[in-house]
Amino acid sequence: MSQELSAEEHTGHPTAGQYFRIAVILCVITAVEVGVFYVEFLGHWMIPILFVLSASKFTLVAMYYMHLKFDHKLFTYLFVAGFILAALIISFLLLLFGVYS
Amino acid sequence: MAQEHAAPIHGEDEGTTTGLNHRKMLMWAFLGSDCMFFGSLIATYLVYQGKSLEGPLPIDVFDIPVTSISTFVLLMSSMSMVLAYSALTKNNMKGFRIWMISTAIMGSTFIGFQVYEFSSFATHHVEIDCVNPGELTKYEQHIFDDGCSSGEAHAESHEGLKPQTNLFGTTFYTLTGFHGAHVTLGVVWLLSLLLLSFKKGVITPEKNLDVDLAALYWHFVDVVWIVIFTVVYLFGVFPGF
Amino acid sequence: MSTFPISIPRPVHPTGIWNWVTTIDHKRIGILYGVTAFLMFLSGGVEAILMRVQLAGPELDIVSAAVYNQLFTMHGTTMIFLAVMPLSAAFFNFVIPLQIGARDVAFPRLNAFSYWTFLAGALMLKLSWIGGATDAGWFGYAPLTSVAQNPGTGIDFWIISLQILGVASLAAAFNFIVTIINMRAPGMTMMRLPLFTWMSFITAILLVLAFPVITVALIELTFDRYFMFNFFNVANGGSVVLWQHLFWVFGHPEVYILILPAMGIVSEVIPVFSKKPLFGYKTVVLAGAIIAFMGWMVWSHHMFTVGLGAVANAVFTVTTMLIAVPTGIKVFNWLGTIWGGSIRFTTPMLYSLGFIAMFLIGGISGVMHAVSASDAQQQDTYFIPAHLHYVLFGGAIMAILSGIFYWFPKYSGKMFNERQGKISFWLLMIGQNVTFFPMHFVGLDGMPRRIYTYAGNMGWDFWNGVATGGVLILLIGFLLVMDNIGRHWKNGEPAPPDPWDGRTLEWSIPSPPPEYNFEEIPIVRGLDDWWATKQGDSYKEIPASGGSGENGHNIHLPQPSYWPFVSAAGLFIAAYGVVFNDLLIPWGLAAIGLTIGFVGVYAWSLEPVNDPEEDSTH
Numbered sequence: 001m002s003q004e005l006s007a008e009e010h011t012g013h014p015t016a017g018q019y020f021r022i023a024v025i026l027c028v029i030t031a032v033e034v035g036v037f038y039v040e041f042l043g044h045w046m047i048p049i050l051f052v053l054s055a056s057k058f059t060l061v062a063m064y065y066m067h068l069k070f071d072h073k074l075f076t077y078l079f080v081a082g083f084i085l086a087a088l089i090i091s092f093l094l095l096l097f098g099v100y101s
Numbered sequence: 102m103a104q105e106h107a108a109p110i111h112g113e114d115e116g117t118t119t120g121l122n123h124r125k126m127l128m129w130a131f132l133g134s135d136c137m138f139f140g141s142l143i144a145t146y147l148v149y150q151g152k153s154l155e156g157p158l159p160i161d162v163f164d165i166p167v168t169s170i171s172t173f174v175l176l177m178s179s180m181s182m183v184l185a186y187s188a189l190t191k192n193n194m195k196g197f198r199i200w201m202i203s204t205a206i207m208g209s210t211f212i213g214f215q216v217y218e219f220s221s222f223a224t225h226h227v228e229i230d231c232v233n234p235g236e237l238t239k240y241e242q243h244i245f246d247d248g249c250s251s252g253e254a255h256a257e258s259h260e261g262l263k264p265q266t267n268l269f270g271t272t273f274y275t276l277t278g279f280h281g282a283h284v285t286l287g288v289v290w291l292l293s294l295l296l297l298s299f300k301k302g303v304i305t306p307e308k309n310l311d312v313d314l315a316a317l318y319w320h321f322v323d324v325v326w327i328v329i330f331t332v333v334y335l336f337g338v339f340p341g342f
Numbered sequence: 343m344s345t346f347p348i349s350i351p352r353p354v355h356p357t358g359i360w361n362w363v364t365t366i367d368h369k370r371i372g373i374l375y376g377v378t379a380f381l382m383f384l385s386g387g388v389e390a391i392l393m394r395v396q397l398a399g400p401e402l403d404i405v406s407a408a409v410y411n412q413l414f415t416m417h418g419t420t421m422i423f424l425a426v427m428p429l430s431a432a433f434f435n436f437v438i439p440l441q442i443g444a445r446d447v448a449f450p451r452l453n454a455f456s457y458w459t460f461l462a463g464a465l466m467l468k469l470s471w472i473g474g475a476t477d478a479g480w481f482g483y484a485p486l487t488s489v490a491q492n493p494g495t496g497i498d499f500w501i502i503s504l505q506i507l508g509v510a511s512l513a514a515a516f517n518f519i520v521t522i523i524n525m526r527a528p529g530m531t532m533m534r535l536p537l538f539t540w541m542s543f544i545t546a547i548l549l550v551l552a553f554p555v556i557t558v559a560l561i562e563l564t565f566d567r568y569f570m571f572n573f574f575n576v577a578n579g580g581s582v583v584l585w586q587h588l589f590w591v592f593g594h595p596e597v598y599i600l601i602l603p604a605m606g607i608v609s610e611v612i613p614v615f616s617k618k619p620l621f622g623y624k625t626v627v628l629a630g631a632i633i634a635f636m637g638w639m640v641w642s643h644h645m646f647t648v649g650l651g652a653v654a655n656a657v658f659t660v661t662t663m664l665i666a667v668p669t670g671i672k673v674f675n676w677l678g679t680i681w682g683g684s685i686r687f688t689t690p691m692l693y694s695l696g697f698i699a700m701f702l703i704g705g706i707s708g709v710m711h712a713v714s715a716s717d718a719q720q721q722d723t724y725f726i727p728a729h730l731h732y733v734l735f736g737g738a739i740m741a742i743l744s745g746i747f748y749w750f751p752k753y754s755g756k757m758f759n760e761r762q763g764k765i766s767f768w769l770l771m772i773g774q775n776v777t778f779f780p781m782h783f784v785g786l787d788g789m790p791r792r793i794y795t796y797a798g799n800m801g802w803d804f805w806n807g808v809a810t811g812g813v814l815i816l817l818i819g820f821l822l823v824m825d826n827i828g829r830h831w832k833n834g835e836p837a838p839p840d841p842w843d844g845r846t847l848e849w850s851i852p853s854p855p856p857e858y859n860f861e862e863i864p865i866v867r868g869l870d871d872w873w874a875t876k877q878g879d880s881y882k883e884i885p886a887s888g889g890s891g892e893n894g895h896n897i898h899l900p901q902p903s904y905w906p907f908v909s910a911a912g913l914f915i916a917a918y919g920v921v922f923n924d925l926l927i928p929w930g931l932a933a934i935g936l937t938i939g940f941v942g943v944y945a946w947s948l949e950p951v952n953d954p955e956e957d958s959t960h
Contacts, residue, residue: 016187023180027173030330034169037335046339054331057176058324065183065320072121074523075129082133085551085638086140089591093144096587096642096654117524123448126520134512134550141558141588145573154579264571268579271572275565 013070022064029057128314132321139325142279143332146272150337153267159337161240162222162262171214172330175284178207179323182291186316192306194298201295204319208288215281219274228257273333280329283322290315352949353902364902366450367857371457372436373753376746378457379428382464386420387820389413391813394777398810400798410794411477412496416467418480419500422600423507424464426734429742430603431460431511434518434542436753440848440855441536443527443864448520450900451946456514458910463506466917470499479792481593481644482563484574484585489567498567498921501560506917508553508560515549518542527847529866533627536846537620540627541606544634545599552595559588568923583648590641598637600734601701602630604741605672608694611748612676614842615691616683619870622675629668629675636665646714647721655714662712669705673698688842689763693744696771700736704729707782722792725785731778743770743823750827751841755854756834762826769819776812780805845873858897905946912939 014022033053036046063069068076117123185200227241231249234241248256260266264274294315298304304311353364365371393413396404405413439447447453470476476496478486487497522535522543535543563585565571572578574585613620620626642650642658650658676698685691707729711717720726750758784802785791796802840849847864848855850872868874916935923929 013187013190016184019180019183019187023177026176026180030169030172030176033331033335034165037165037339047336050331050335054327057327061179061320061324061327065179065323066317072119074119074121075126078126078129078519079133079136081547082136082140082551086136086143088638089137089555090140090144090147093148093587093591096650097148097581097584118526118530119524121524123520123524126524127449127516130516130519130550134516134554137551138554138558141555141591145558145562145584145588148581148584149579152579152581264565264569268572271565271580275562275571279561 013067014064019064022060026057026060029053122310124310124314125317128317132317135321139276139280139328142272142276143328146276146333149268149272153269155240155243156260156266156270157222157225157240157262158238158269159273159334160238161227162225163334163338164218164221165334165338167214167218168330168334171211171218172326174207174214175211175323175326178204178211179320181207182316182319186309186312189304189309189312190306197312198295198298201291201298205288205291205295208284208291208319212281212284212288215277215284219278222262222270224259225261226257226259228255230254231256276333277329280322280325283325287315287319287322290318353904356902361902363907364454364904366446366454366900366902366906368435368439368447368450368453369753369855369857369859371453372432372434374457375428375435375460376432376753378461378464379425379432382420382424382468383429384820385468386417386425387817389417389420391817393417394810394813396794397796397806399807400800400803401795403795405794407794408477411792412471412475414792415476415479415500416471419467419476419504421734422480422596423504424467426600426738426742427511428460428464430542430545430600430738431456431514433538433603433607433742433745433749434514434546437749437848438518438521438539438542439525440752440851440859441539441846442522442525442530443847443860443866444521444525445859445863445897446900447517448525449517451903451906452513452517454903455906455909456510456517458907459506459510459513459913462910462914462917463503463510466499466506466914467503470496470503476500481589482585483589484563484582485576487563487567488574495921501564501567502917502920505557505560506913508557509913511549512553515546515553518546519550522546527860527864527866529871533624534866534869534871537609537623537626538603538606541602541609541630544630545602548595548599548602548634548637552592552599555588556592556596559585559592562588583645586645586648587641590644591638593644594641595634595637597733598633600738602633604697604738605630607741607745607748608676608697609672610846611690611694611744612679613870614748614844615686615688615694616680617686617843618679618683619845619873620675621678621681623869626672626675629671632668633665636661636668640665643712643714643717646717659712659714663709666705666709666712673702673705687764688747689758689760689767690744690748690842692764692767693740693747696767697737697740697744700732700740700774704732704734704736707732720785722790723785724781724789724791727791728778728781728785731774731781735774735778740770743767746823746827748842749848750830751837751853752848753854754831754834755837755852756830756832757837757841758826758830758834762822766819766822766826769815769822773812773815773817773819776815777809778812780809780812840872840876843876845870847872850875858899861897903946903949905942905949907942909939909942909946912936912942 033050036042036049036053039046042049062079068079181200181204185197185204188194188196188200227244229237229241229245229248231245231253234245234249237245244256244258248258262270262273264270294304294311297311302308353360356364362370362374365374392405393410396402396410435447435453439445467475474494474496476482476499478492478497478500482497482500485491522539526535562571562573566573566575572580574580574582576582609620609626639661640658642654643662646655646658676694680695707725711720711725711729747758747763750756784805787801789796789800789802796806837853839852841853842849847860847866850864851860864871912935914935916932916939919925919929919932919935923932925931
């Protein structure tokens, strides 16, 4: 495993301009989220739409601002393990409480 | 955090098995662990959603435009944080300090919004015209039923939303309160680094790890808010819930 | 050093007690962990003895019902959080850096902080006996823990000390994750790691993911108790079942946190005394990883009788039965290792074999109540304590004793008495079966757990009497173990570096190891590298770094520090301040404690690892 874990050069970090463009995208997504929220005819489609939008913001920040895209994969594993497990536990608990009531 | 290394190591990350820095690895493991922390809080919030027996509900107190602004501020602080780090690596100390201080200011602004929000929720009061009540939420209907039964002109309630009021108050204040505490700690951390940067040789383009770690923490707090904003605020006011 | 904010001189060569307070040497911290945890184990044992004496016959009145409730709660909490976990941590500390060929852990001061925080939490929990300890059971089900039901400070002490112990465990787990990934000697790939290190790595990952859940559950309980929040307040719509879910989402991975290090120890001991490499190394690693993953999908089997519904019960029955498979695989791996080996029945080997036998019995009774229909009959009867003592005493404690004897020459530099060790093994083996096996019978016969006495006509007297008799045998066994360890640690014969003809790197260095562990960082060429080296391979070890060949001179080690101790002390004071928050100034004591902790952490973060102005050589 340590062969795969060998050091990787931290190259290709985005420039300030790219960081700024990502910030613009993040703001646009947030604006869309709030906008979607006021569109009444979407009904229950609103939940998956909002979910996808917020997940894409999360991913953008994690990949670019937190440099996961450019850093060693190990960091991604350490973080994503906790994230996925938390998501699973939340889903399980919601399911169990739905069954229970 | 501690600046520690294995015994014979003098540089930041030379001599480690993977070539990766100890402290950065610890930071990522911590963030993974903190996911479980917020995950448990969010799970509690969601499990109790719609189970409150009385008192104001999200639809009564949430003000989506205001929270959208504070969300925007926190997102922008993430950008300014990453620009601070970027400036530091390019040896632009002035830029670094400007972006650091603006990050801290935006973080404090976010906290300010939260304080405003908490206090306005806690003092939330409702006044209903008994003759012409208009469209009422469940909570307002309750006040209407209680206060307009014997021919009064107005019904009102000053109870507000406190953590003790109902399950929504309990879970909402706990979840967002712990997020706020994370932001506050982040602001203190950023300001400490800013002060340290005036000391010679403590924070340099080569020794940027302290800033890198603080930035990771700061962005994490931001992504947690992205989740909270959608799951708690937007879903919370959605009529389907 | 000028960046030092507070002008207290660095403890460069401390002596006496300061030597231990400021130490950041992983071996010394390991010994501190081990000794403290063993004392805590004894205190939990005393609690157990009192319970067994009370239950020796029907309607005895040796302790009151109220004290009995405190006894079983404190016994459970002590054995899990203050005995088995820190005893495992003692081995993590002492063994892992030696097995991976490192000179210390990744964060030596954080390691010291972990120990002192553990001590703070342990003292706090045990001192709660003064004035009434917690009495709601070790899983503290709501609403037994509510202020209305339980107004005293016992629950508060329990909550806050568990939070502190959580900080200690988390700090240690982060430290070992980084240490194992990042401090391996050259050539020590992940698939060449000794099994104990592998299982510890998996345990550490489980710890960092599981502890935040209990932290949140305890925070919610704290807010309920202190500020009248509604988390578990049924009158306001709260659900007591949520506590059970959160507790067991943590609690079931916790079970594997307790047993995986034990499995790691056994996987070290059995190959050495069978003179064979571990049968199916990769399978054992994979089985450990699968156990860790599946450990998250079985938690509701603790809640079969809550009424989660047929679907939930069926799903958790299936996942629980599935998790027995990787565990079974490991047992076959150990048996396959012994098969055809040239076996030496030394004390550590006997304990490991005892582990396999006892853990198997505990595993089988575990599969019995994995079936939710069958569990409905067993829930809250003595059958459950019978099962959990077979896996935790027969399992974890036997493996830990195996480790205590196996590494004794390494940490003490002396040899124990083999004959006395074997006698103590047989006493403990007989004693535990006499104590715990009858609990199966009375349990299936309907005797509830956690009752302080029972009527004489229930037919439970005989087996309860037998179980209490078994405790006496266990007591003698443990006295022999302590005598053997204590006496020979002081006056035993000096141990050679490699008394067992070992396979892993810790046996390639002197007993006890020098402060710097490895004079030259070894280069690892395969699994069981030290064994291969001893088989007369022609290659010569090439030093990878640091080696000056002058008996460890010029090897730079991190220096001792006051700050981990100060930070932990601050946390301890703050914790008392939370429990007694109306003392003099409201929350004043908590503020003082937090301030001390904050100063400690701040000074620590500004303190350089090595002070360049001092001569840091050994």
